[in-house]
Amino acid sequence: MKNSLFFNIGTGGVYTTVDFTDQGSDFLFILQAGVGLKLDKYFIEFRHRHYSNGGTARPNVGVETELLSVGFYF
Numbered sequence: 001m002k003n004s005l006f007f008n009i010g011t012g013g014v015y016t017t018v019d020f021t022d023q024g025s026d027f028l029f030i031l032q033a034g035v036g037l038k039l040d041k042y043f044i045e046f047r048h049r050h051y052s053n054g055g056t057a058r059p060n061v062g063v064e065t066e067l068l069s070v071g072f073y074f
Contacts, residue, residue: 003040009033014051024057036069045069 012030020028028051036045051063 002038004038006036006038006045007034008036008047020051020063022059022061023051023053023063024059025053027056028052028063029054034067041074042072043070 010030010032013027014030015027017026030049030051032047032049034045034047036043045068047067047069049065049067051065053060
């Protein structure tokens with residue numbers, strides 16, 4: 001397998017039952033971007049996510065998260 005550096009970007013929506021009091025809504029939009037490294041059959045990736053209600057309710061304070069993934073392909 002080939003070693004490579006990769007990037008990703010995406011958007012989507014989520015319905016949550018977690019009580020984000022600063023969101024004003026259970027339906028949130030997600031913006032995300034990440035960078036990763038594939039080494040043979042293994043990978044490591046860092047991803048940043050921003051959750052927001054997209055101005056559909058008040059308040060609308062964004063929630064920021066970071067995710068580190070390590071895994072392998074089989």
